[in-house]
Amino acid sequence: MTTIPSLIKAIKSPLVFIARTKRIETLRGLKVTINRLVDKAIAVVPDEVQKNLFFQIRNCFADFDMRDEAGKLTTVEVALTLLNQIEAEIKPIDKENLSQEIEERIKILSTPIQYIKGVGPHIAARLQKKGINTIEDALYFLPRDYEDRRNLKTISAARVGEKETLKGKILGLNLVSYHRRKVLEMVLGDQTGIIVLKWFNFNEGYINYLKKKFKLGQKVIVSGKVEAYSFRKEISHPDIELIDEEEKEDSLNFNRIVPKYSETEGLHQKTIRRIMQNVIENYAHFVPDGIPRTISQKQKLMDLSLSFKRVHFPTNDDDFSLLTAGISPYHRRIIFDEFFFLELMLDLKKRGTILEKGISFSVRGNFLEEFEALLPFPLTGAQKRVIEEIKIDMAKPYPMHRLIQGDVGSGKTIVAFAAALIAIENNYQAAIMAPTEILAEQHFFTLRQLAIKKGINVAYLFSRMKKSLRNEVYKNIKSGKIDLIVGTHAIIQE
Structure with missing residues (x-):
């Protein structure tokens, strides 16, 4: 009986051979074989x-x-x-081996960048200036951008107002006064015409650099808005x-969509691309994909390792406009990954807070009505809603974590005072801290009139x-004579 593992092995065999050798012409009738x-x-x-997933493979070969x-x-x-x-779907999950595998992958991705082929200590020091210390x-x-070098235009065909x-060939390099x-x-210039490249606001060192690097008659590739x-x-x-x-138009830098990276002194695009190609080809598959398969399928997410490969080195079939806008399927997958684990971290932190023991404050049912009677103005609907939510949070047996957002003058301080009053009525002291002395002093005079x-x-x-x-003041706080402390960061300093 034919089994799924045996069929997968039969399908993978020619594909792995092609992926390793790039000799696609040696296998005739591949589409028919794979579809069968x-x-x-x-x-x-x-x-x-x-x-x-098998249907998706069939569609790939359509x-x-x-x-x-x-x-x-x-x-x-x-x-x-x-x-x-x-x-991965059909393989039984061995939690112990899976944990060991993930640890091994993380160890590989944590390898210092200087040990990657073609890097070394000198280039590694330059990469570190860009925050690149490890393979990960x-x-x-x-x-930061891409250049479309699939079919380079002639100068006469360059469109004004477009990025081309x-x-x-360099025909001239001069300092001109305007x-x-x-x-x-x-x-x-090329065989169809000329175009002028301009640099403003430069220093003498930059002029010397350009004159040293570029000579008349040299060929260059340029990109920018015409x-x-x-x-x-x-x-x-x-x-x-x-x-x-002496350089041939290699497949890394020509006849394709070419990545453009943020540079640093002594580290140019071709060097970065060569390093990145090595990193992608040899290490992208070690990146662990922690998002559950059901979520990936529901959100129609690309495979993570494939996304890294394609975001760095897109194929000629990829949508150039989506790449330059940073919204390609590959960008979306990497961005989703970061947001997913950020949300997961925040949720775990919240659960940890829930487990942390706090104070369950007792709140009177008519608290809001009595509080509003203290004020020389009525509370807004938003203030009432937020105070009610704070009452519920403070009644729970774990710490409250809440951020109140509002424009200047919207009444956030009064809401904070309401929360402080709940603590004070439960025989606790409270503190309201402001970022500046001017603001703290303003809060003090405003709240003291209400507190009296x-x-x-x-x-x-x-x-x-x-x-x-x-x-x-410290003495009165320690003795309990002070109920509410208003101030700057001095409140939390010894």
């Missing part, structure tokens, strides 16, 4: 989730024969990712990259108080 095996799997698999080599390799990679997901840091060092990527303002201009000035095309402050004469009506003693505490006066 996938149909067998769909017929016998009982689980709907797994069946849906137009396989019409794709170019890069597109076919992408299809193979996506299919392998889906097969790995199916294997490198994976999360996402491109162009290739040309109404007492010096501008560094580079003239770039503008029109005096009947000629210009780009101000373009991204510029030198094409070495309730027979509440209020003290004002701030950092510039005379030592003798401060000691007197």
Whole structure:
């Protein structure tokens, strides 16, 4: 009897070979073979989730024969990712081994970046300036932008008002004066025309750097917004990259969508791309995917390791506009991952707070009515609602964690005073802290007038108080004579 594991093995075998060798032309009739095996799997698999994943593999190969080599390799990679997901679904969970596997992955991802091939201590020191200390840091060092180098336009075809990527030869590099303002201009040309590149607000060191790096006759790739000035095309402050004469148009830097990273001194785009390619190819698959499969499927999320691969090195079939806007499926998956675990952390923290023992305050049923009678103005609907919510929180046997948001003058201080009054009525002391002495003093005079009506003693505490006066306040607080303390951060300092 044909089993699911045996079918997965049969499907993976040619795909793994292609992924490793990139020799897709050696396997004839791949689409027919894969579809035949996938149909067998769909017929016998009982689980709907797994069946849906097999259908996705079949859909990947729908137009396989019409794709170019890069597109076919992408299809193979996506299919392998889906097969790995199916294997994870059918494989029994061994919690002990799973924990060990995750620990091992984390250990690998924590490897210092200097030990990656092609890095070393010198480049590692430069990467550290960008916050890249480990392999994991490198994976999360996402491109700041992308350049479309799939089909570079000629200079004459560059459209004014659009961001374009162009290739040309340096025809001139001069310092030009415009109404007492010096501008560094580079003239770039190809067989169809010229375009002027401009740099403003530079220093002498930058001029020397450009003149040392770029020479007449060199070929470069530039990217930026094309503008029109005096009947000629210009780009101000373009991204510029030198094409070495001996360098071939390799698959990493040409004929594709190319990532652009944030640079630092002595670390240029080609170097960063080479390092990132090494990191992605060898370590992206070690990133643990902690989001439950059901959530990933419901939210239609990409595989995490595949997302890292594609956000750093997109395929030529990817939507360039989505990539540059940072809203591609790959960006969405990584962003979702960060927000998911942030929310999970906050929820766990909240549960920890619930387990922490607090004070259950007793609150009278007519508290709000009596409190409002103290005031020379009626409470707003929002203030009443928030005070009622605070009453409920303070009656619970664990600490309250609440953030009140409102515009200046919306009445947040009065709400805080209501919460303090609940604590005071339960024979506890309360403190209201303000960020500045001016604001603290304002709160003190406002609240003291209200506190007097309730027979509440209020003290004002701030950092510039005379030592003798401060000691007197401390003494009264310690003895319990003071019910409410208003002040700055001096309240919580020894």
